[in-house]
Amino acid sequence: MPDQIDLQLAQRLIDEHSTLPGAMLPILHAIQEQFSYVPAEVVPLIADSLNFSRAEVAGVLSYYHFFRQQAPAKHVLQICRAEACQSMGSEALAAHARALLDSSSADVTLEPVYCLGQCGCAPAILLDEQLYGRVTAERLAELINRRTS
Numbered sequence: 001m002p003d004q005i006d007l008q009l010a011q012r013l014i015d016e017h018s019t020l021p022g023a024m025l026p027i028l029h030a031i032q033e034q035f036s037y038v039p040a041e042v043v044p045l046i047a048d049s050l051n052f053s054r055a056e057v058a059g060v061l062s063y064y065h066f067f068r069q070q071a072p073a074k075h076v077l078q079i080c081r082a083e084a085c086q087s088m089g090s091e092a093l094a095a096h097a098r099a100l101l102d103s104s105s106a107d108v109t110l111e112p113v114y115c116l117g118q119c120g121c122a123p124a125i126l127l128d129e130q131l132y133g134r135v136t137a138e139r140l141a142e143l144i145n146r147r148t149s
Contacts, residue, residue, distance in 0.1 A: 005039045014042075014049045023050060024060055028067055037068035065112060072109040075147055077101075078126040081112045084119035093123050096137045097144075106148040 013034060017026040027046055031038050038061055047054045061067050079085075079094045094110070101108050118124035121133025127143055135143075 005035060005041055007041065007045065009034065010039075010042045011045055011049075014045055018049050024052070024057065025064075028060065028064075032067055035071075037071050040069065065114060068111075072111075074107040075128050075144075076109045076111060076126075077144070078111045078113040078116075080114070080116045080118070080122070080124045082115040082119070085116075085123040088122035090123035093125075093135060093137060093140060097140060100141055100144060104144075104148075106144060108144065108148060 010031060013030045014027050017023055017030055020026045024046065027050075028038055031042055031046075035042075043054050043057045043061070046052070047057045050057075061069060077097060079097060080090055081094070094112070097110055100106075101110060113126065116124045116126060116131060118131065118133045123135055124131065124133045125135050125140065125143075126132075127147055132139070132143065
């Protein structure tokens with residue numbers, strides 16, 4: 001059974017950010033920072049507080065790749081999919097990561113990210129918020145094994 005979300009804490013975060021310009025994005029960032037994702041049960045709170053429909057909040061959530069709508073695994077691997085990283089093999093690296101993770105018991109969520117600001121060190125990844133550049137398939141396997149064992 002998933003962890004219970006503290007809706008009072010979520011409402012406090014919403015209230016703290018609701019007066020900011022373009023408040024929905026700061027609220028979503030704060031919620032995700034607190035809970036590691038934006039739980040579905042928080043969407044009505046956001047909608048009510050900002051006078052938006054639930055569909056509008058859900059639309060913003062689905063538009064921005066950064067926001068998670070499910071709790072991530074213990075480890076989060078983000079592989080850059082921007083042009084510089086693509087030109088240096090990030091798509092093949094992502095395929096390799098999927099194969100590695102499918103054949104292991106590692107508790108890792110694989111996510112795309114669209115620019116880590118490391119274009120000169122492509123392909124780049126974030127593993128548990130640690131940035132790595134010039135990542136090869138071998139280096140990726142080493143990083144995942146070291147982090148998850």
